[in-house]
Amino acid sequence: xxxxxxxxxxxxxxxxxxxxxxxxxxxxxxxxxxxxxxxxxxxxxxxxxxxxxxxxxxxxxxxxxxxxxxxxxxxxxxxxxxxxxxxxxxxxxxxxxxxxxxxxxxxxxxxxxxxxxxxxxxxxxxxxxxxxxxxxxxxxxxxxxxxxxxxxxxxxxxxxxxxxxxxxxxxxxxxxxxxxxxxxxxxxxxxxxxxxxxxxxxxxxxxxxxxxxxxxxxxxxxxxxxxxxxxxxxxxxxxxxxxxxxxxxxxxxxxxxxxxxxxxxxx
Amino acid sequence: xxxxxxxxxxxxxxxxxxxxxxxxxxxxxxxxxxxxxxxxxxxxxxxxxxxxxxxxxxxxxxxxxxxxxxxxxxxxxxxxxxxxxxxxxxxxxxxxxxxxxxxxxxxxxxxxxxxxxxxxxxxxxxxxxxxxxxxxxxxxxxxxxxxxxxxxxxxxxxxxxxxxxxxxxxxxxxxxxxxxxxxxxxxxxxxxxxxxxxxxxxxxxxxxxxxxxxxxxxxxxxxxxxxxxxxxxxxxxxxxxxxxxxxxxxxxxxxxxxxxxxxxxx
Numbered sequence: 001x002x003x004x005x006x007x008x009x010x011x012x013x014x015x016x017x018x019x020x021x022x023x024x025x026x027x028x029x030x031x032x033x034x035x036x037x038x039x040x041x042x043x044x045x046x047x048x049x050x051x052x053x054x055x056x057x058x059x060x061x062x063x064x065x066x067x068x069x070x071x072x073x074x075x076x077x078x079x080x081x082x083x084x085x086x087x088x089x090x091x092x093x094x095x096x097x098x099x100x101x102x103x104x105x106x107x108x109x110x111x112x113x114x115x116x117x118x119x120x121x122x123x124x125x126x127x128x129x130x131x132x133x134x135x136x137x138x139x140x141x142x143x144x145x146x147x148x149x150x151x152x153x154x155x156x157x158x159x160x161x162x163x164x165x166x167x168x169x170x171x172x173x174x175x176x177x178x179x180x181x182x183x184x185x186x187x188x189x190x191x192x193x194x195x196x197x198x199x200x201x202x203x204x205x206x207x208x209x210x211x212x213x214x215x216x217x218x219x220x221x222x223x224x225x226x227x228x229x230x231x232x233x234x235x236x237x238x239x240x241x242x243x244x245x246x247x248x249x250x251x252x253x254x255x256x257x258x259x260x261x262x263x264x265x266x267x
Numbered sequence: 268x269x270x271x272x273x274x275x276x277x278x279x280x281x282x283x284x285x286x287x288x289x290x291x292x293x294x295x296x297x298x299x300x301x302x303x304x305x306x307x308x309x310x311x312x313x314x315x316x317x318x319x320x321x322x323x324x325x326x327x328x329x330x331x332x333x334x335x336x337x338x339x340x341x342x343x344x345x346x347x348x349x350x351x352x353x354x355x356x357x358x359x360x361x362x363x364x365x366x367x368x369x370x371x372x373x374x375x376x377x378x379x380x381x382x383x384x385x386x387x388x389x390x391x392x393x394x395x396x397x398x399x400x401x402x403x404x405x406x407x408x409x410x411x412x413x414x415x416x417x418x419x420x421x422x423x424x425x426x427x428x429x430x431x432x433x434x435x436x437x438x439x440x441x442x443x444x445x446x447x448x449x450x451x452x453x454x455x456x457x458x459x460x461x462x463x464x465x466x467x468x469x470x471x472x473x474x475x476x477x478x479x480x481x482x483x484x485x486x487x488x489x490x491x492x493x494x495x496x497x498x499x500x501x502x503x504x505x506x507x508x509x510x511x512x513x514x515x516x517x518x519x520x521x522x523x524x525x526x527x528x529x530x531x532x533x
Contacts, residue, residue: 027450030441034454040461040473041314047468048318048325182303189313199317 009101010109017113028114032121035073041194042066055199061225064137065196067129068221073193074122075115075152076216078160080107081180084167089175093262104255108160139226147233151220154240158216161247168251171258186211192218198227212247215240278375282383286353289385301392304348308341308396311463326467333465334404335494338397339427339487340463345393346428347435347459352452353385355435359442359451367528378436378521401494412494419493419503426510427486433510433517434459434481440517440524462487485509 021028045062048054057065084107087093096103139145166183169176188194191213200208208214219236222228228236315337319330328336358381361367370380405411412420438455458481461469466477466484478484485506492498 026444030450030454034450034457037457037460040469043469043473044318044464047470048322052322054321178299178303182306185307185310189310195314195317199320200313201317201320204313 006101006105013101013106013109014113017110018116020110021114021117025117028117031077032074032118035070035077037188038066038069038073038193055196057196057199060133061137064129064133064225065221067125067133068224069193069217070125071122071129072152072155072217072220072224074118076156076159076220077114077118078111078156078163080111080160080163081167081176081183083107084164085170085176085180088167088170088262097259097262104164104251107164111160137225139223141230143230144223144226144228144233147230147237148220148223151215151223151233151237151240154237154244155216155220157244158212158240158247161244161251162212165247165251165254168254168258171261187213187216190214191216192221197222209239212243215243275375275379278379279383282380283386286385286387300348304344304393305396308344308393308400312337315463326465328465328467329408331404331407332491332495334400334407335491336465336487337463338400338404339490341393341400342397342424343427343431343462343486345391345397347431348393349388349391350386351382351432351435353387354382355439356452357381357384358439362442362528371525371528377525378518382432382436413496416494416496416498419498420490422503423485423490423493423506426507427490429510429514430482430486433514436517436521440520443524443527459483465491479509482509482513 042062045054045057045066046059049057049059049062053061084093087096093103096106099106139148162183163180166176166180169179190197190208190211197205197208197214197218215236219240222236223233315330315333318325319333323329325333358367361370361381371377373380435455438451442451461477462483466474466488469477474484489498489502489506493503
């Protein structure tokens, strides 16, 4: 599996992944509906902020924050853990191993190919946000938009690699859905998905800074709502990519060791 | 009529016995599930702490009172995990593989058979967590629920369970059209998750939806209010009637979806 053949296979993989996303569009709709939690939290926090602002957040700040959260979540979705768990259990992972292409690459491209459909959902929300809030909260400098783009990519990479890592555990245990459930709970609470990280009380905030979750959603959202100036944003970006590299290393090790145990039952 | 009822009771006993026997094979799961759901519940309390961090009350609910709602949410979660979810997740798998045929062939009501197929009471460790949460809440308030309030709460527990079950039946009915389990359970969980907040914190359309369309209010807020001794009798009767109506609708939808079922394997 040379780099060149991988690159040559990419367009086809993207086409297949996109066709798959179209074929399972009802599933996609269900998934999108299940990511509407930021909108529910928005309603909640607006009620809380009705009398007095919470921290520096008034009602409109919450509106900006949670609409941005919804958009970033659409852009950083990955579901490899479920895919791998299923394919290990049914033995169909063997099919992927036979192809002259690293399975992780094919998973990644499949997940990314669903992006255009997700943009269809995210764009109207972005329009709505612009309409309701204007551009006052968006970052002014193009450099910050550059940081935002890299941050979204980093957020997606952490999500994807964590998924892959947990998916690999299925090679030992047969199913890793339960581990994924625990991960998801921690993700929802500590990523800024339900509560802006800024609002956490002291100790928790320090803890959150050392966990990967914040860099999946919270950080890109904060950049998008102008919570940082450029130096601060770059500092956070460096931390985010440190997590990306750590997860990449870990996933690679676990994948290699786990694969030796794979027996393709039933496949 | 009596005869049918007895027959279904006997069937129910058989189903429970077989699922307990099956479950005894996975004893280790008890510990893992217990640890997982404890972690779940405590972590999920964090947003509540943040909301109440520097204010005494939100939408008329103090922290301790909101905890009572969380207690109800946790209790319903335990019921869901132990009695409702295992069976109904199995149905979705049946639909996907086409093995629902074997259930449909049996001479008993299909909804009854699939709903009682699996019980996993050892998954209900959240039951204890719910009791602990209530304990903390009422100690903080320095008062205990009245007898009348408790009676109303028990009635509401029954109607809330019926509602939860009906919601699940509706979700499963969707599986006849959409066939990926994970997505459906995710959707169900993320909607149900809003029930951890008193419904009064939501305004406008959302509150209306959570009371009448997806009646989360009837499942956690009203029982909590009954325990706190401030639920009106009207709301109590409304909940019971509403739960029955919801069960009826979900039954219709289930029968309608079943009529659409075309076995996947044949």
